[in-house]
Amino acid sequence: MTDWTTTPVGPHILRGALELERTARGLLPHRLPGRARRQCPDPYLAMVESQPSGVRLAFRTRATAVELDVLPTKVVYRDAPTPPDGLYELVVDGRLTARAIAAGGNVRTVDMMAGSAVTEPGPVTTVRFTGLAAGEKDIEIWLPQAEITELVALRTDAPVSEAADHGRRVWLHHGSSISHGSRDSGPTGTWPAVAARAGGVELINLGLGGNALLDPFTARAMRDTPADLISIKIGINLVNTDLMRLRAFGPAVHGFLDTLREGHPSAPLLVVSPILCPVQEDTPGPLAPEFEGGTLRFRATGDPAERAAGRLTLGVIRDELARITAARAAEDPNLHYLDGRALYGEPDLAELPLPDGLHPDAAGHRRIGDRFAEHAFGERGPFASK
Structure with a gap:
């Protein structure tokens, strides 16, 4: 039985977001701050700014297994083929190592001709990465750029610390x-x-x-x-x-x-x-x-x-x-x-x-x-x- 360590998700392990919103399920990364969002109550802008393009979890750990509970909101377009699920990409010490999807979640159906959208709620789901090499390593989990992603819980089979500061610009x-x-x-x-x-x-x-x-x-x-x-x-x-x-x-x-x-x-x-x-x-x-x-x-x-x-x-x-x-x-x-x-x-x-x-x-x-x-x-x- 895996002995899991649960790490609260917060600014210390999240990069690429300008603000985090506490929701009923977890944390929602935003790429525009609340003041900006309040100045333009456009539903399309609200959707795209909360799609986490470039947002990633970053931490250091000896873990060989990582689980991330998420509530994604997938976007489909009426009269168009259903697009594939968004990818969660695991980067270890700077190298893309694995990909996974989050089955389930909310589904937002957009009617581009009518300019309307309807969201059907769905369940929280878990993204898993296993079989990681042992030893200290820097891990990044990049979130799907076109799926709103509420972050519910991060679990690892070893403790997590903040990612190393590489002094990057x-x-x-x-x-x-x-x-x-x-x-x-x-x-x-x-x-x-x-x-x-x-x-x-x-x-x-x-x-x-x-x-x-x-x-x-x-x-x-x-x-x-x-x-x-x-x-x-x-x-x-x-x-x-x-x-x-x-x-x-x-x-x-x-x-x-x-x-x-x-x-x-x-x-x-x-x-x-x-x-x-x-x-x-x-x-x-x-x-x-x-x-x-x-x-x-x-x-x-x-x-x-x-x-x-x-x-x-x-x-x-x-x-x-x-x-x-x-x-x-x-x-x-x-x-x-x-x-x-x-x-x-x-x-x-x-x-x-x-x-x-x-x-x-x-x-x-x-x-x-x-x-x-x-x-x-x-x-x-x-x-x-x-």
């Missing part, structure tokens, strides 16, 4: 669903996780699916979060929601950057424009979902001729971001710009097509992450170690 990143991560990439396979591993940094991923919208509350949350390196990947959500016009976009970018600089006056700050996405390169939004033979794809519904009236496209946004960052860099030498097509461009589209016309697959995430790491963390990159 903290990288704070904000972006859209591409930064949030596709479901098939796995939590350590999202492009920010790939880049963070290559760069040897601690990741805080504020990739918020559908919600990289230059929201002031997101800028303030980033301003108030300790970080050594900062990046924002802006553009695609502003186009596919048709949220603003060119007149508002420029000042909003300036305001977002001004707020970041209030809390991080000299940290390396990298602004990244959108990767290639043909459906919105020259056609304004809004974007409309379509199901063809059970496959979800997206279609731009705007008129390209309306760019003259200030409607945004990815091309317009790239030009404006390049102009703004160049002007600000004259007084802010730690501000940098990267055209997202350097991460994923025309040759990549031919080799690794976007499955739904909008999001990269797992292989696409690896390529984007590798290229970002090369550009940002390379010897002459803006995030290079000094």
